[in-house]
Amino acid sequence: MATYRRINVTDEGGVSIVRFVDKKIVDSGSIEMLGEELNALVTVEKKNILLLNFDGVEFMSSAALNKLISLNNKVKAAAGRLKLSNLRSEIKEVFTITKLDRLFDIRKTQEDAVAAFKL
Amino acid sequence: MPMTESGWSYDNTIPSDLDIAHAIIEELMQAMSTANWPGGDMFRVQMAIEEAIVNAIEHGNKRDITKKVRVIFRVEDQSAYMQITDEGEGFDHRNVADPTEEDRLDKPRGRGVMLIRELMSEAHYNEPGNQVTMIKHRSNESDESGS
Numbered sequence: 001m002a003t004y005r006r007i008n009v010t011d012e013g014g015v016s017i018v019r020f021v022d023k024k025i026v027d028s029g030s031i032e033m034l035g036e037e038l039n040a041l042v043t044v045e046k047k048n049i050l051l052l053n054f055d056g057v058e059f060m061s062s063a064a065l066n067k068l069i070s071l072n073n074k075v076k077a078a079a080g081r082l083k084l085s086n087l088r089s090e091i092k093e094v095f096t097i098t099k100l101d102r103l104f105d106i107r108k109t110q111e112d113a114v115a116a117f118k119l
Numbered sequence: 120m121p122m123t124e125s126g127w128s129y130d131n132t133i134p135s136d137l138d139i140a141h142a143i144i145e146e147l148m149q150a151m152s153t154a155n156w157p158g159g160d161m162f163r164v165q166m167a168i169e170e171a172i173v174n175a176i177e178h179g180n181k182r183d184i185t186k187k188v189r190v191i192f193r194v195e196d197q198s199a200y201m202q203i204t205d206e207g208e209g210f211d212h213r214n215v216a217d218p219t220e221e222d223r224l225d226k227p228r229g230r231g232v233m234l235i236r237e238l239m240s241e242a243h244y245n246e247p248g249n250q251v252t253m254i255k256h257r258s259n260e261s262d263e264s265g266s
Contacts (some may be wrong), residue, residue, distance in 0.1 A: 066227035088163040097237045099219040
């Protein structure tokens with residue numbers, strides 16, 4: 001598995017679980033790197049069953065949100081599935097305001113999300 | 120930056136540099152933390168000010184490092200005031216495409232104006248639209264989910 005600097009990736013029953021290194025996803029250089037690493041997961045490593053676990057993430061700017069939208073588009077193009085979990089309430093609020101909660105499948109916990117992949 | 124009895128304030132002109140902008144936003148967050156603002160309010164202010172400054176640098180000043188952004192912050196016990204002015208031509212905030220429309224949902228970008236409007240208690244743009252003024256009133260501790 002490739003080495004990443006902005007994310008940690010583990011495998012659980014065929015689901016690639018992505019956790020974020022940064023508590024605050026705000027620095028523009030880090031966000032660019034994050035976008036490249038997320039894209040590489042799909043396009044290079046060919047992983048397209050992905051769960052993004054936001055446990056520990058305190059803040060993310062809309063530039064980071066844009067990277068998630070790009071990832072979602074790539075996963076869709078690869079006929080994969082993407083879910084999100086463990087969002088703190090304020091980040092969830094941003095998804096709700098922007099109606100991105102309709103674009104992304106957001107689950108409360110990692111366990112909920114992993115179980116939902118099996119449905 | 121002074122933290123007086125009436126609050127903390129910052130008024131400076133910075134180059135169009137995101138790293139400098141982020142350092143200033145961090146100072147604002149520190150001031151709000153010192154004044155014991157609720158975490159939810161701080162998150163919303165950080166989100167909105169991040170949008171406003173990035174818009175000013177990227178869209179207003181077109182990342183031209185010679186162009187400046189004027190940043191004014193004032194943190195008081197019950198309200199936070201933020202004003203961002205760039206040297207661009209401005210834009211019509213009433214005429215920004217709705218990012219929540221079905222065919223725009225999967226398009227990156229274009230959510231800044233909406234986030235500022237929804238997360239702040241008040242948001243005003245000048246004419247020609249190169250300045251945004253935002254006010255956030257402190258939420259009740261028992262109503263942390265409110266904006």
